[in-house]
Amino acid sequence: MASGVLVVVETSAGDIRESSLELIGPARSLAGDGGVTALVIGSGVDAAAADVAGRGVDRVLTVDNEALSHYTTDGYTAAIEAAIGQVDPALVLLAGTTSGRDLGPYLAARTDSVCLTDCTTVRWDGSTLVGTRPVYQGKMLTDVSTTPSGVAFAVLRGGANPVAVAGQGSADVEALNVDLGDSLRVKVVDVAVPPAGDSSLDSAETVVVGGRGMGSAEGFAMLEELAAALDGAVGATRAVTDLGWRPHSEQIGQTGKVVRPKLYIGVGVSGAVQHTVGMQGAETIVAINRDKDAPLFKLAAIGVVGDLNEIVPALTQEIKAARGK
Amino acid sequence: MKILVPVKQVPDPNAIRFDASGTFASSTPRVVNEYDQYAIEEAIRLKESGAATEVVVMTVGPASARDAVNRGLAMGADRGLLVVATDSDLEAADVASIISAEARDGGYDLVLVGQETSDGGSGVVGPQVAAKLGVPIVSNVVSLEVGDGKLSLGREVEDGRVTVESPLPVVVCALTGLNDPRSPSLKGIMAARKKPVQETPIASYETNGADVSWGKLYAEERVVEGTIIETDAESAARQVVELLREKKLV
Numbered sequence: 001m002a003s004g005v006l007v008v009v010e011t012s013a014g015d016i017r018e019s020s021l022e023l024i025g026p027a028r029s030l031a032g033d034g035g036v037t038a039l040v041i042g043s044g045v046d047a048a049a050a051d052v053a054g055r056g057v058d059r060v061l062t063v064d065n066e067a068l069s070h071y072t073t074d075g076y077t078a079a080i081e082a083a084i085g086q087v088d089p090a091l092v093l094l095a096g097t098t099s100g101r102d103l104g105p106y107l108a109a110r111t112d113s114v115c116l117t118d119c120t121t122v123r124w125d126g127s128t129l130v131g132t133r134p135v136y137q138g139k140m141l142t143d144v145s146t147t148p149s150g151v152a153f154a155v156l157r158g159g160a161n162p163v164a165v166a167g168q169g170s171a172d173v174e175a176l177n178v179d180l181g182d183s184l185r186v187k188v189v190d191v192a193v194p195p196a197g198d199s200s201l202d203s204a205e206t207v208v209v210g211g212r213g214m215g216s217a218e219g220f221a222m223l224e225e226l227a228a229a230l231d232g233a234v235g236a237t238r239a240v241t242d243l244g245w246r247p248h249s250e251q252i253g254q255t256g257k258v259v260r261p262k263l264y265i266g267v268g269v270s271g272a273v274q275h276t277v278g279m280q281g282a283e284t285i286v287a288i289n290r291d292k293d294a295p296l297f298k299l300a301a302i303g304v305v306g307d308l309n310e311i312v313p314a315l316t317q318e319i320k321a322a323r324g325k
Numbered sequence: 326m327k328i329l330v331p332v333k334q335v336p337d338p339n340a341i342r343f344d345a346s347g348t349f350a351s352s353t354p355r356v357v358n359e360y361d362q363y364a365i366e367e368a369i370r371l372k373e374s375g376a377a378t379e380v381v382v383m384t385v386g387p388a389s390a391r392d393a394v395n396r397g398l399a400m401g402a403d404r405g406l407l408v409v410a411t412d413s414d415l416e417a418a419d420v421a422s423i424i425s426a427e428a429r430d431g432g433y434d435l436v437l438v439g440q441e442t443s444d445g446g447s448g449v450v451g452p453q454v455a456a457k458l459g460v461p462i463v464s465n466v467v468s469l470e471v472g473d474g475k476l477s478l479g480r481e482v483e484d485g486r487v488t489v490e491s492p493l494p495v496v497v498c499a500l501t502g503l504n505d506p507r508s509p510s511l512k513g514i515m516a517a518r519k520k521p522v523q524e525t526p527i528a529s530y531e532t533n534g535a536d537v538s539w540g541k542l543y544a545e546e547r548v549v550e551g552t553i554i555e556t557d558a559e560s561a562a563r564q565v566v567e568l569l570r571e572k573k574l575v
Contacts, residue, residue, distance in 0.1 A: 098482040105449035109456035114536045117447040143540035185461045190488040242502040255481045263574045305555040314562035
């Protein structure tokens with residue numbers, strides 16, 4: 001009888017992807033009487049496995065293989081299916097990374113099983129699995145539900161749950177031998193890590209982010225001034241880096257950085273899910289937008305509706321005065 | 326190389342407004358899902374460069390979704406397929422089954438699909454089509470080059486830009502940034518009228534019925550009790566700084 005939860009822990013260059021650690025808390029409450037098993041996948045994952053073992057799981061499995069040093073759907077699929085065979089879980093949880101969003105639906109379709117994607121929370125209601133997820137680019141929520149006949153999959157949106165803390169027991173770590181042979185059809189030929197750029201973005205206590213609403217690359221000059229007044233860093237949405245207004249190193253969201261500053265100021269940022277996964281951990285969120293229906297206002301402690309071209313310079317002035325600059 | 330481009334017609338994300346009951350006006354304009362336009366454009370460019378022999382645009386949706394197929398034809402696709410369904414028929418796994426059946430029977434080498442849609446937005450169709458076809462999936466693609474019997478694909482992921490090589494057939498999910506989708510020209514729109522569009526009822530495909538059911542839409546409760554300021558810029562700036570000062574952020 002399938003029971004418990006298998007948590008998939010992604011690694012990159014041996015480092016755990018943080019959103020994988022957000023799965024352990026939800027796994028604990030979903031596992032009921034069954035256990036929580038973490039599966040650490042990658043190349044050279046001993047340290048990562050030891051770390052996960054101390055974060056409140058019952059068991060850790062590793063699939064450690066040089067061919068898994070970079071994500072491929074085939075490689076991760078082989079590892080996860082081997083672990084499912086070993087553990088027989090009722091549910092597999094994946095993080096809402098670019099990889100996890102591929103794997104959940106892919107694995108489910110391979111076995112005619114079901115997958116709930118992009119959920120902020122997942123719960124069992126008897127034998128029905130219910131997930132809450134944002135739809136219409138985060139403008140609305142809905143509850144999706146399914147009654148699985150075999151193992152079910154759920155992908156949890158990054159940033160929606162706290163990272164499991166360390167120092168919680170020490171589970172046994174067990175290596176799982178998976179023969180990948182030449183089963184990896186897609187080959188990784190190059191990984192270009194973007195130049196660090198203004199690396200202060202990761203550690204800045206204040207982050208000022210511009211969205212497509214800035215209108216042009218030149219429009220960011222006023223954000224740089226605002227950020228300087230606050231000793232903060234400038235970030236951007238994907239739309240902005242796509243347009244080439246700012247470098248990829250400044251992108252915050254699904255395909256960029258995840259930041260957790262004390263103060264986040266979003267200017268001309270609508271707040272689509274692809275962006276908010278990278279910033280919703282911010283302590284205080286300020287939104288400036290002319291569209292009062294912009295989803296970012298729902299996350300904001302302070303929202304200003306109006307023309308950013310007037311508000312931002314006024315705000316910069318006011319902050320400089322307040323800080324005696 | 327024969328290319329299938331599955332597209333979806335969605336309510337215009339820039340025009341959609343929800344009322345308190347979680348519904349939006351039926352008059353909300355419909356558009357081709359943004360990511361899908363990048364997929365169509367890339368396929369047409371492959372045809373223009375001689376790498377592709379045929380580009381077929383397909384949709385599963387209500388009869389009115391023909392407009393989405395027509396837009397693809399006006400951009401330059403060769404022919405269209407419309408699988409007619411009512412909205413309630415549409416569950417992502419079913420759509421994936423239909424697309425994969427078409428891709429298999431039609432002998433396509435490349436299924437080029439948008440990364441996700443702006444309505445449901447779960448991005449499951451690409452991976453599920455690949456799984457059902459038994460072919461590789463490469464998602465978040467921002468560059469595509471054709472090699473000898475394979476594709477070289479640039480992916481934009483958390484770590485930066487990853488370049489991969491995949492054999493054909495393959496399912497590729499297009500991200501914004503892949504290209505700059507064209508607007509259909511008047512000539513293209515005229516030419517599209519003469520291009521064949523095959524209509525098939527959804528009943529001719531095998532689907533499993535809804536595995537995942539959707540509840541009502543509802544608005545997110547405010548995560549924080551926020552203050553909304555709607556006044557002139559100077560007063561707004563003063564109020565913001567006052568509030569930030571209370572939080573010791575200035």
